[in-house]
Amino acid sequence: MNKLIDPRTLPIVVTIALFAALLAFGSVMYTGFFSLQVFAGLLIDNAFLLIVAIGMTFVIVSGGIDLSVGSVVALTTILCALFTERFHWPVWIILPLVLAFGALYGAAMGALIHFFRLQPFIVTLAGMFLARGACFLITTQSITISNPTFRALSAFHLDLGGASLTTGALVAIAVLAAAVFVAHYTRFGRNVYAIGGNERSAVLMGLPVARTKVGVYALSGFCSALGGVVFTLYVLSGYGLQGQGMELDAIAATVIGGTLLTGGVGYVVGTLFGVGILGTIQTLITFDGTLSSWWTRIVIGALLCAFCLLQRLIERHAGRRRSNGTMTGERAGAKRPRRAPLSTDVENNAAESLTPKEST
């Protein structure tokens, strides 16, 4: 119990609990909602978003932001389609090529951000325009992919008895596992957290800030390209208008998953649930099927709002009880760090005899 309301894991625990509540709500309200197929569908339909959002999580944890992800996804679909349909290159060349391209594209933005000290927002916004523009320069049409390998990859299903997972979903699971490993068990991952916490301190602590920052954007570019590949398999075509507004979805998923936009705090697993929540909200609405276009938007907003409000309130309440109430009356951003409780006491002073003990 103590562990659960540790101030660092609390947001994610709350998120998971609320996610479960949302699923339960859907299952009670709509027939057919509670089925393995629906849950698997949640993963299949959001695989690309999950992959992109994972890349985004690293960027946001490092204190940056990447707006280019959606258009890199679109560009990847176009490149895949172009290479296979027009040039007839084999898949095993195309895939490494587009992934490397994504990583390089991200790295280039990262280099601009770090070495020229540009604002991530501007650079990646330009990156977003550039990638989207490149799509249209290549073609304004959509291209269907008829390459048999792509088709086979797209048609592949792993049966789970009652439901099945597509290649994309499996890739997403793999990426998730890899990302958790990178975030928590590699120096690169830890450096990302350090930089997000305090870049200046990270420099002074002798951490490889330049390499890490460029690496983070490269990682995000790579994830976007991979998301693009998964998207290509999802729709078996390439199209320049794909993935519009995906950056916002990815950011939203990341932030809902408990990552702070100010950097330094967040979990990859949280992002999984962030994506899950966005997906579930949408699924709920399609299951309902009676909402008009505008009510759809309003309800999405309302559900999002209710969710975030609950998240905040629970966190705040539990946080207050737990963290000695230092948060009371303090607003977001004005948060004083929560302090450790009394129990972790000081083993005091040079002379052992001076160790404080409760008298009485």
Add this chain to the structure above:
Amino acid sequence: MKRLAAHPLVWPCVTLVLLVLLDLSHNPAFLSISVLDGHLFGAPIDILNRAAPLVLVSLGMTLVIATRGIDISVGAVVAIAGAAAASILAADPSQVGMAIAAALAAGLLAGMWNGLLVAIVGMQPIIATLILMVAGRGVAQLLTGGQIIPIGARDYLFLGGGYLALIPCSMWIAAAAIAVTTLLMNRTALGLFIRAIGINPVATRLAGLRSSAIVFGVYTFSGLTAAIAGILASSNVRSADGNNAGLLLELDAILAVTLGGTSLLGGRFSLAGTVLGALIIQTLTYTTYSIGVPPEATLVVKAAVVLMVSVIQSASARAFIARQVRRAFPVAAKRTLTEGAQ
């Protein structure tokens, strides 16, 4: 000269001038302004006129960003304000005052809602305003019933399409908003407080400032400016469109703010820079239309310009480029060395 180069507004100005020069090279009459039907007429007027809503929204955005926040709901608020005014005018075209009041009230309310979520509840600004960004458009469409509502009320149309003393009314309104905001920031202590909050909210609170009230106020202000922009936009196109009005305006506004040299990390901000940024964006858009950039390529051009502007604005980038140039032309290097020695 060096002092001049160090001034943060120099580079946005240079960009703007370059863009205008590009236009001039393509169309020598670009800057010519004539009088037509009793008002000024010409490309620069168009640009200024069209930039008015963007300038307004960006003003609010600047303050929000200065407090380390962000408001991505402005586009939706623009739509709501237009829709609110239009639906009142559709019922009774004579109720112009009511319509404007309703639009402003809608914007204020939206801003207060954002402020509530950010300053009082403590949500992250991007999520708090995302909620309104999504739902707000729904509300706007609900008001318009998904239709484009035409607006015929003359007095209302005057705001965004009329002229006052030769000059478009919307330019007057934008200029007034700039003046009021500048006065508020420079002649009262608000500017100081906002910057302090953006730089170090914890220390600011401990210095005895009520930061939450100020943050709340800033979001409300952003809602208000977005509503005025919504009135201008709907009046200019003589209709309210719940779905498309102000679409992606938030991106342009944030871009204007950053091009003007304000950091998204909060703290120092420049209203003049923001206005310049908005003008750059609008001029760029106009330029792509007038020099005949094919629609497929507009985004690439925009990306290139944005990158260029931000690179020349960055001191470290300029130093880097200077170093490269020196390496490429060793003669130049010697000269700078001797200069340094003197």
Add this chain to the structure above:
Amino acid sequence: MSGAALLETIGLSKTFPGVKALNAVDFRLFPGEIHTLMGQNGAGKSTLINLLTGVHEHDAGEIRLAGKPVSFATPLEAEAAGIRTLYQEVNLCTNLSVAENVFAGRHPKRRGAIDWKTIHARAEAALAELNVSLDVTKSLDTYPIAVQQMVAIARAVSVDARVLILDEPTSSLDDGEVARLFTVLRKLKQSGIAILFVTHFLEQTYAISDRITIMRNGEREGEYLAKDLPVELLVAKMVGHERMTERLKRAESEQPAEKSAVPPFLEMHGVGRRGLMNPVDIDVQPGQILGLAGLLGSGRTETARLLFGAERPDAGTMTVGGKETRLRSPRDAVRHGIGYCPEDRKKEGIIADLSIRENIILALQARRGWWRPIRRAKQREMADDCIKQLGIKARDAEQPIGLLSGGNQQKALLARWLMIQPKMLILDEPTRGIDIGAKFEIMDRMLALCAKGLGILFISSEVSEVVRVSHRIAVLRDRRKVAEVAGNEASEDQVYRLIAGEQR
């Protein structure tokens, strides 16, 4: 000192816009010595260190490591060359766990993955060597600045290096912790490491250094063997004149004025907050200094924050100026004329990118409200006044406060509160990182203000300082008040015993 210098600078200079921070400084550091760098605030000590480790680029001169000229572009390169540095102000990532802060950048690995178990065990061990025991898995920001400083020290000393540089590592530590640090430093010195140490505490300087380099106004005043340099001379050389020596002597015998029986300005009755602070009774009288003594974590800061409204109490009552009042926020406290200099200056005190002027007038302006701005010229005048009176070393009042040296930032913060003409000041470690000259100035000012009727709540890790200046001393232990003694009757010994929890 036999042999060649391990780290050496020749004619090192650095100019920041408008400030000549270092001027042709020669400096030598030998292996196996502890070398203390001394100088007033803004003398250029930190700048020298920053140049040595590649934080800033130097304009002229040369740095040699083991005889070879080096030039580090980043601290990372300096570290790779065997120079470990603990910079002034805690520079750690507070979002990471304690253990990780100790090991960031050199996490031990096992089979390609970071080995958290080892990290936690080794971090605990490293801290244990400094006699600190903490939950190392907790994030660093759950601990107060003093503990963070211990973690930073643990990070610096827990790795093999050729050169160890410590810039004011002891500024918020209490005596016991300093002693432990010194034990560790002596051990490292034995093993041949060259140690560069910066402090403003004279006793510490003499307790640990082999050699002392004195800096003044960006120049090297001289290099001396510690045993050959009498303390009076040291102070005189630092300050540049002899006056300070007398002041130093006077300090020894300083006694606060008699306690008078005026009604208290502020009273706390059983004010506390569950989980934060047990209910305490405290009253501060006008014209008096109330000292708060206690160990790290004894709850002094918490008491101060409750008093200032930075935390909301959930028990007890408070009266200000005789009327029962609830301070819901710092704003309420400021309105009642209470000011608070927090201990974590960087995070809770300064607003780094604002100018000195703006930082100084902020509290006053906040109290006046946004619609009644202070005229620009008036602001300037006030700021210039403060700069002159408190001897803040700055280019001008428009310089961003973040660029000041640590001690000068502290002075500017004090100026912020003096501006509101406070009735009561809460000073949490106000002399942290301040040179002795300035410290006396600040103390003098406090006493002078006190004489004019200001009440002060004074918190300091230096028990001797607390005892010296306070009229009364409240002793805290384990987040409750255990005793209150009158300042003049309190011997240091007695307070020490109370702090530590011995029964009287």
Add this chain to the structure above:
Amino acid sequence: DEKKITLGFAQVGAESAWRTANTVSVKSAAQQAGINLKFSDAQQKQENQIKAIRSYIAQKVDVIAFSPVVETGWEPILIEAKNAKIPVILTDRNIDVKDKSLYVTMIGSDFLEEGRRGGKWLEDHYKNDPGPINIVELQGTVGSAPANDRRAGLLEVIKNDPKFKVIASQSGDFTLAGGKQVMEAFAKTYGKQINVVYAHNDDMALGAIQAMEEAGMKPGKDITVVSFDATKGGFEAMVAGKINVDVECSPLLGPQLMSAVKDVVAGKPLPKRIVTEETIFPMSVAAQTLPQRKY
């Protein structure tokens, strides 16, 4: 049998008045036909439509219908629908699949044909004019099917006639504001050279008309305006003499869709393509047709 038919309909979004009219038509037709309608709005995103279709499959609806956002990329999900034995009907736009058995029928208009109609009308209109005829084009959203096809249709027709020339082309994103902004720039840059404005939808045409009027030009007289969709707003402008011709693209597909749905459920065979009745309205017929317009 008496069991109510359930139809899952995945709409593109509510991006324009045309689309809203389409939605209204589908909804009211379903109500009249006694069909249980599950409606979803994809907000112009293909992935959202796919998600919606997948959820319809999970909900085991009787028929799925959708207006594809884009032509490509439907095969994987349609195969799933086929495996679940749910028939699929396309409305409004066609899709690009090899296996035509993936859908039952397609109801809707042909953008390419519409483009050709607009082009042909222009040819006809200027047949006695020696030219040159300068056209400025206000494109829809870059890359969208109607924008691509209406442009292609026009170019196809005029490519044989050298007197027609597209001197400028820019995207107005199908919006009134966009059309106005682009036209403002065109009016300043090309001024009197412009003979024809070819706008990909009525909203943009209406915006362009405002811009032309503000620039002192007379749309419909000095400048020929060709537009698409034939919405009420477009008709009103035609009556006022400001749009010369409006090519119809009817959003009222609801009744046709519902009868097709009933047929599919009843097992009746359907043609692969059900073309909606669409014509083209020159200015001359506008006044008498306006009262009958439903959208």
